[in-house]
Amino acid sequence: MRCPFCGSHDTKVIDSRPASDGHEIRRRRECLSCFSRYSTYETASLALPVVIKSNDVRETFDVEKLRTGMKRAVEKRAVSVEKLESAISEITHKAITSGEREIPSKYIGDWALEELGKLDQVAYMRFASVYMSFEDINSFRDLADRLERTLTPEMLESQIPLISEKEDKKK
Secondary structure, rough: OOOOOOOOOOOOEEEEEEEOOOOOEEEEEEEOOOOOOOEEEEEEEOOOOEEEEEOEEEEOOOHHHHHHHHHHHHHOOOHHHHHHHHHHHHHHHHHHHHHOEEEEEEEHHHHHHHHHHOHHHHHHHHHHHHHOOOOOHHHHHHHHHHHHHHHHHHHEEEEEEEEOOOHHHHH
């Protein structure tokens, strides 16, 4: 590893520990020439599968595209960045461990819906409204009813209310 400060190849690892979700190693390093310290992150180099879109076009799996779509769904909702990144990491992990070189985009969309359903009902419905291209309001209503039936008590407890209790008491 080359020192980012002086360019020397003479460095040593001072400390190693798992980072973030355990799929990464954080290494604290010291340059033996200039004595500067810095951190590096090591991840396994695994090939992400190619995504087959609905029109049969193939493109590389783009984590940023997934992140953008999911961020848009949770926008103005009280979903922490850590929880969102964990969900994105879970979807990426599923894609890598699927063992397939090519996967349909439908799988990624379904996995995203599954993760968003655990995080926030409104985010789930936002994502679904774009992803599923509803034909009419009844299709949308059916999905909302299905979501409500599948929520566990823990998931219901963690959901953020649409209307605060203060506003509800005013009515």
